[in-house]
Amino acid sequence: MLKNVFLFFSILFVINTLQSQNDNPKLVVGIVVDQMRYDYLTRFYHKYGEGGFKRMINEGYQCKNNHYNYIPTKTGPGHASIFTGTTPKYHGIIGNDWFDKTLLRNINCVEDLTVEPVGTKSKDGKKSPAQMLVTTFADENRLFTQMKGKTIGISVKHRGAVFAAGHTANAAYWWDYEHGGEGNWISSTFYMDALPQWVNEFNASGKAQSYFKTWNTLYDISSYEESGVDANAYERVLKGEHQSGFPHKLDELKTDNGGFHVVANSPFGNSLITDFTIKAIEAEQLGKDNITDVLTVSYSSTDKVGHDYGPNSIEVEDTYLRLDLELERLFKALDEMVGTGEYTVFLTSDHGAPHVPAYLKDSKIPSGLFDLNAMLNDVNAYLFDTYKVSDLALSRINNQIFLDHQKIEAHEIDLQELKTKVSRKLLSYKLISNVYITSEINLFPESSGYQEMMLYNGHHQKRSGDILFTFTPEVFKDTNWNRTGTDHHSGFNYDTHVPLLFFGKGIKQGQTLQRTYITDIAPTISALLGISFPNASIGEPLEFVID
Template identity: 50%
Template sequence: MRKTNLLVILLVLFTASSSLAQRKGKNVTLEKSKQIAQSPKLVVGIVVDQMRYDYLTRFWNHYGEGGFKRLINDGFNCKDHHFNYAPTSTGPGHASVYTGTTPATHGIVGNNWYDKIQDKSVYCAGDDTYQSVGTSSDAGEMSPHRMLTTTITDQLRLHTQKRGKVIAVSLKDRGAVLPGGHAANAAYWFEGADEGKWISSTYYMKQLPKWVTDFNESGKIKAYKKAWTTLKDINLYLESGSDNNSYEGLFEDETTPTFPHSTPNLLSKEKDFEILKYTPYGNSITADFALEALEKENLGTDAITDFLAISFSSTDYIGHKFGVNSKEIQDTYLRLDVDLEQILNTLDQKVGEGQYTVFLTADHGAINVPAYLNDQKIPAGYVEMDANKEKFDQFLKYKYGTTDIVKGNSNHQYFLDRKVIDNLDMDLDHVQEEIAFELLGYEGIAKTYTGYQMWQNEYIKGIPSIIQNGWNQKRSGDVIYVYKPGFISYPKTGSTHGSPMIYDTHVPLLFFGNGIKKGSTTNRTEIPDIAPTIATLLGIAFPNGTTGKPIGEVLD
């Protein structure tokens, strides 16, 4: 009897433990399945045009708690983040952020480039097979057709059977078209001129939605046509240079590049809305419009992830005009910090705190004004292109009997005419090498490479690797030249970019929100890593040309 009772007890215990184990196993399975992917209601991708990494640290004490500081303190900061290719310019930058690869693969090799087949310069987003929407000008004749691969936004659309919305917004057409990808619901950009309105292309729609037309007619844009004064007391802007100096450009009718900026065109409510791009108000207009899109398009209101791509472009216009050490740049970033706080607060209210994911990066960095560096006894200078061209043409005539051997020049690359080379009975690689050696002797040029070298070698580090990642076999040139560090071909005022040097490659990368750890890393990360990181977070396919890798430290 005792044995029978003991067996019954043991059987009951075994059954109970087995059942418990099964339940635990089921819970473990469920727990693991939850960790496979996150499902934020909304992903917000923010690209700040021409933002150097040190703008975070340089202006840190002036930022409020709800903008850049919130993204860093409550998110993840990649401190050693770089472009791994050149040219470092807006079109390639936006394409690389969203495709997870470099110009060698996605094909956007510049803002503009010489097209070897059409024998003319082409624009990265230009497409005259589509018409403008919202304007009678040709400013809307745009599409992403020159981008050869998918984007993270395309992959989201495919993954959700197009139920997830993608909206892209930027002052610049290329800053909206390329992030939006091939399958965006809409991309909008700002037509300045004397119109001052948000427009689009028939690639996306036949007419503007009513909410866009209402925004354009609301007077919100005209309200920003006002004097540009500093957000804070200018005497507190100790992190930038003097307000009145020779390194900065002027607005029309100005005699000095000083605050306040209140020229007639800036104050006019009826014309020259282009000037707003050169003030921080251009960023505020972008933020206002992006938040209008958030509400009117019902982004982030259901369980299917949507994507809002925002590019802030005024930072680039202002950097080009005033330089990276100007009080104008400092004021622009302090005002952008306020815009970011407004965006985050609105996302908290409309989407829900913890229900959205944000990343913030840049499309390139920028060099300090070489004239200013010279005055600080730092090696820097300007490449005299006219003098170099005259010398180069003389070389071509002497060596080959004609300048026709060169068909075009773009993005620090020369394109050669194969037919002329064949008629001269010369080898292409030999001609490339001769021209590369010639250019190496010119003032301001530090390095040269040939297309043959790009074909034959696989570089894994240094400047050659950066050049190769930006060199596309079908679209790039035969001879590539690189300026010396600190040297540019540009006016004597304002900053620029485009080189493989670290001042153009080192930019911020911040992640924040749903699925993101709090912390930072000093390990090197690269621009093509952003898209696969977001794809891994969402559990969707990588863009089809991806060469970057997910940043595992970022993901929760």
């Protein structure tokens, strides 16, 4: 009798487990649109078609008040935070680059000299997620499924592919377009010893080369009333062009502008991502069984166009109208290859962006550019006058001052006194609003102000610098590259407020103005799948999103 009862409950358990697996989406697709301000959804809304952004909004759930909860708002930290559900304080990605206190040089966030390039000889292939200290929800899904659920990460940028895919990914692919790259999709030995045949075939297809064509507006340029005038002084002028406006003849510009770099810096870079992504879904058989796979797609070219032309440009508007068509193309492919209603998608951004400072100044809005190199030289001159020791400040990267502790100890300089002097010096600059000694940031109480908590969340005790400072609104670093177009890094709304859309299997239809955070995405997807949250996640699952 007991044997029969045990058998009955064993069968019931198996049935419930199978039903639970069948309730999960076959594929989770995490889409990151690089540098997408929230208002790009609303500003261009009436020009979007029904199958891209509007499909997600109308059939899914929109969080309208979604923000980053740390500083700095950069691409590397953004992708790490989206997929881990935590902040730089725990995942350790404190910038796209940072000053390594042991190596005494700047390192890239995905730099890994222990791996070799795959598909290229370029150093851009020596990349991995080794610097990221925690798991992603894709890692947890791999562990939960005994490594049976696949994970593939895709982006033009290496950091957009690597951090999203996580540590246990089957593959992460990024595009070899920098430093004279050959325009191939590449990876590293962290993931594989050689590119799969389907990737080699795609690289040999000539698809990337086909995008050396003229970029003109998708619609009549006179209809782009949501943006400023076409050619203006706030936009970058490419080598070989006499003004910043349309058309941009990429085939003629490629020689003087880095070859495939001009494709990455146009909406056609996003088209190439969709091409490659659809091929990956087919070749890797993603979403073909009841074990959930994860696909991450980071559309990088939106960021590059934004940096070149700024949020008020027709180029940015045209890039988003074209991206809307790319999303529609991707969703149609998912409907066909995975099945309508069998996959789940979320879409967000790694950061926003301010308007071009010169444009804001001309509009009588306070803004500015700050020369960080001149400031570092000025600080070192001040410290030399005070202590008669040269170059006590080694770096100023990510609005952080890194001090030379070996010299400080060798000359028996009082460290706290030095930090206080540097802090007071920094506060004398008009465009610097606040200065913090980073050893004090770890002691901020929970009742601290909003900016203080964002700095707390962005501060990693072992990797961050000695002193940290913030600018007044609408200010970023002054370089020749930054005097036109835009940049990002701050804790102000233009950098923190980004879209968050959920759509597909297991997602309710609706919207909210409740404040949500980027760190809520990973635990929400984990809750949807019934798996462990990423190991350092601090976000809250958005239960009102899940059906």
